[in-house]
Amino acid sequence: QFEAFGKKAALAFAAAGAAIGAYAKQAIENAAADEKAQRNLALTIQNTTAATAAQITGVEKYISTTSLAIGIMDDELRPAFGRLVRSTKDVEDAQKLLNLALDVSAATGKPLEAVANALGKAYDGNLNALGRLGLGIDASILKSKDFDLVFNTLTDTFGGFAANEALSTETA
Numbered sequence: 001q002f003e004a005f006g007k008k009a010a011l012a013f014a015a016a017g018a019a020i021g022a023y024a025k026q027a028i029e030n031a032a033a034d035e036k037a038q039r040n041l042a043l044t045i046q047n048t049t050a051a052t053a054a055q056i057t058g059v060e061k062y063i064s065t066t067s068l069a070i071g072i073m074d075d076e077l078r079p080a081f082g083r084l085v086r087s088t089k090d091v092e093d094a095q096k097l098l099n100l101a102l103d104v105s106a107a108t109g110k111p112l113e114a115v116a117n118a119l120g121k122a123y124d125g126n127l128n129a130l131g132r133l134g135l136g137i138d139a140s141i142l143k144s145k146d147f148d149l150v151f152n153t154l155t156d157t158f159g160g161f162a163a164n165e166a167l168s169t170e171t172a
Contacts, residue, residue, distance in 0.1 A: 037078045044082045051091050059091060070102055070162050072112065080116035087120040097123065099162070100154055104135065107161035123147055130154075 045051050067074040085094035101115040121129035127142045141149055
């Protein structure tokens with residue numbers, strides 16, 4: 001009986017070791033992918049803005065803080081921020097648009113990527129992309145091609161939804 005137990009225990013330890021090894025491998029791959037995403041965003045910011053190294057570090061801190069506060073993975077936030085910074089060519093403006101995109105996404109259930117892309121296109125002058133999202137923006141506002149008016153309208157309608165969503169998830 002003791003010998004049979006020893007064989008079973010050895011098999012269990014081997015299985016546990018394999019599981020730990022697979023978990024460690026996945027953790028290393030995830031860390032490498034996260035580091036690559038950080039480098040890609042930093043390069044995007046460097047290539048499209050006049051941001052300093054401190055500002056780029058601040059963006060990464062903002063993304064980490066936002067990820068924890070809102071409950072959205074940083075691997076969703078970085079591409080969305082990168083898309084917006086390519087349009088705005090300004091870190092602060094991209095951050096404002098990402099905050100709005102988070103609110104719109106939380107309020108409507110639309111994917112963050114889709115909302116960020118539509119906001120980036122609208123910033124570039126194509127407000128039709130926002131119209132296609134079905135956000136309830138009046139057609140006359142979209143036709144005005146006035147991005148500030150669209151931004152203010154969306155902020156009035158959806159402002160605070162992401163933070164509210166985070167609070168409701170936190171208390172659940």
